[in-house]
Amino acid sequence: MTSKRPSAPLLDSAKPQSQRPSGSPCAACTVRDQSLCAPLSDEELGIVEGFRSGTRRIAAGHDLLVQGEPATELYNLISGWVFNYQLLEDGRRQIDKIGLPGDFLGFQADLERPMGYSVHALTECEVCVFPRRNLLELFREKPALALRLTWMIARDESLARERLTSVGRRSALERIGYFLLDLYYRVRLREGVPVGADIPLPLTQEHIGDALGLTSVHVNRTLRELREMGLLRVAGRRLHVMDPDGLADIAGVDEDTFAEYATFPGTAC
Amino acid sequence: MTSKRPSAPLLDSAKPQSQRPSGSPCAACTVRDQSLCAPLSDEELGIVEGFRSGTRRIAAGHDLLVQGEPATELYNLISGWVFNYQLLEDGRRQIDKIGLPGDFLGFQADLERPMGYSVHALTECEVCVFPRRNLLELFREKPALALRLTWMIARDESLARERLTSVGRRSALERIGYFLLDLYYRVRLREGVPVGADIPLPLTQEHIGDALGLTSVHVNRTLRELREMGLLRVAGRRLHVMDPDGLADIAGVDEDTFAEYATFPGTAC
DNA sequence: TCATAGCGCTAACCTAAGTCAAGAAGCCCG
DNA sequence: CGGGCTTCTTGACTTAGGTTAGCGCTATGA
Known part of the structure; x- marks a missing residue:
């Protein structure tokens, strides 16, 4: 039942690696259809660019978000694989979700509260960065995005439930x-x-x-x-x-x- | 790992028992603060009454919603305990959530799809009934409710994740x-x-x-x-x-x- | 090039939890 | 008040999966 966590840099914070000026890449976004932005038309897409703060690369093996720390940013995963996990004090680890391109990372019920889980980059990843403070405003501007997010969270919940059934039974x-x-x-x-x-x-x-x-x-x-x-x-x-x-x-x-x-x-x- | 499901009426459909005319009981709702309706002011509360179709009692031991069947109604639990569960073909059962008064029952990512899980009444329950078709319209009318729902689902997801960690590790x-x-x-x-x-x-x-x-x-x-x-x-x-x-x-x-x-x-x- | 580290793989052994069985309470309902 | 339910409880035994320990392969990097 136990599994002592080994050496590994599991708790290192994410290291920003490059930070392109956010030109107008949303139009060329490769995961648009699968991501939060799916409900937006070409014209509406421009709005998002005002709310996001660019893209960032994360090296494989680093954590994008860390359990127990407040999250100032949310991410839209553009490329790469990640997983969410929780750690018990003695190092036992539960991985709860494998995140693929298009997944939205870091949202939780109470955004003021420290993260309830960590997000770890399995491969090199590219993410689209949204400052947390902008999010509610963005939703006010484009309610369709809020609905889309609700839909995505409900989907996550269903995956979590499915996984629970697997592990339990x-x-x-x-x-x-x-x-x-x-x-x-x-x-x-x-x-x-x-x-x-x-x-x-x-x-x-x-x-x-x-x-x-x-x-x-x-x-x-x-x-x-x-x-x-x-x-x-x-x-x-x-x-x-x-x-x-x-x-x-x-x-x-x-x-x-x-x-x-x-x-x-x-x-x- | 197995557990043969016993006799029990686990798959009986819910039996409606009484169906009060929906007077104007929202004002006297005992779970308002904990429920979907929390963000509404006294005046706004009236709006909800136009969208809901009354209350209903469910006897202990019956299912309010059944895995595999489409859900035409959603429920706001007013009193009583319920649980959500999934069944494997051979009868193994995983209970994923214990629902208490104030919890919103039956929402899932795609409302058109058949239910991915069942909801079972542990005690006699009283629920506030929302026809599924009214829901999106209600949210359009009162975006605060949609946000509140998002919050509640995110909370459920976090509970599911926590439970997964328990069962797994x-x-x-x-x-x-x-x-x-x-x-x-x-x-x-x-x-x-x-x-x-x-x-x-x-x-x-x-x-x-x-x-x-x-x-x-x-x-x-x-x-x-x-x-x-x-x-x-x-x-x-x-x-x-x-x-x-x-x-x-x-x-x-x-x-x-x-x-x-x-x-x-x-x-x- | 050699050393180190991570990962895959296997074998031998161990233990937490499952299975089976059966009696004791408690509860509902005629 | 007396059957027929579930549910609780315990004991004896089994097993799926955990633990420990090694070996080999493949990167990586000094």
Whole structure:
């Protein structure tokens, strides 16, 4: 049940690395459809630029937001993978969400309060920065954005609930199957990866364990089992799902559980 | 890991029992401060009455909303306890949220989609009914309500995340300690129960197990342990926390983790 | 180029929690 | 007041997953 956190620079603060002058890049934003900004028309998009304070790069392995510290900024993830996690005093870690491009990072019920969790960059990331103080004003200006945010949070809540069901009630085999299948669909549908191709998976087995309430050792054993069943293969930081249906079977989900991800970009509230 | 669901009428649909004509009871609403309506002034309150369709009683043991079925109505819980749960095909159950008076029930990202979870009445409940179709219009009329809802969902998400950390990384003793302490504070602060008094706890040991990813047998063992440590006592559908600090210690939370509940009513966004 | 560090992988062993079973309370309802 | 429910409780036994420890591979960087 335990897992002593190792050396790693897990609690280092994020280090700003470059800070472009915010030209007018929103029009060329690569994640617009999946992000907060989806409901905005081309003309409206200009408004956002007045509220954001540019983009920033975060090196892999650094924390964008730190549990216990107040967050002065919110981020729209443009590229890269992140995860949210909570730490117990003795170092046990729970990873609760894997964030992909388009996800909005750092919002919580009470923005005045210190962060309830940390956000960690798995790969090098590029984020679009919103000073916290601007946010409510932006929402007042463009209520559609507020609605969109509500929608995104509700989606996060549903993912969290789903994950809770996994960790509370599914076996290791089911859990890992479900988790990887879920990632597989999320990534495929956002990035338009062709069926049958493998996807990047910048997670160690320890990350997977911390996301699912397992040990890295047991993750390894279970991954082997899934490989021997011919369902998937994890190697070289990539995931290859060979038999999505068989995997869905193991995970105990009905066919279209992940179909709803397909609606993600379209549903502009 | 498994737990065969027993006989019980878990999947019965909710049975409407009475349907008062909606006089003008909003002014006398007992949960106004804790509910969606908190941001409304006395005058504004009248508006809500045009959108809601009255109140309804649900008998204990019935489901208000059912996983897989579309929800035509949303509810504001006025009195009674409920819980949200998800069911796996083989009957394993995960309870994800205990709902108390003031909680808003049934909202999810995509209201058109069938419910992703069920809501079950633990005690007899009284709810304030909002037809789903009215909701967006109501929010357009009163944006403060939309903001308030966002706030409430974000709060739910944070609770779900906290619970995930428990189930994924805490031992049975810690988990149960945390869970009961959390309920203790939530109930105390909402109902103004005096310090040292016991609170109602309409949960069976099986419910607690299903909420925390444990077996009822193991919950029983662990409850005994907590009792023998002099920390708490569960009996006759009531919970008596004898040593909140000691319990917080076991649960591994810092003092003011639950202090934020205190801000619940006040923070009208 | 060698050394260090992180990660993957496996094996042997251990323990927290699950399973099964059965009796004791308590409760509802005729 | 007496069956038929759940729910609680406990004991004996099993098991999924945790722990510890090593080895090998691959980067990285001085």
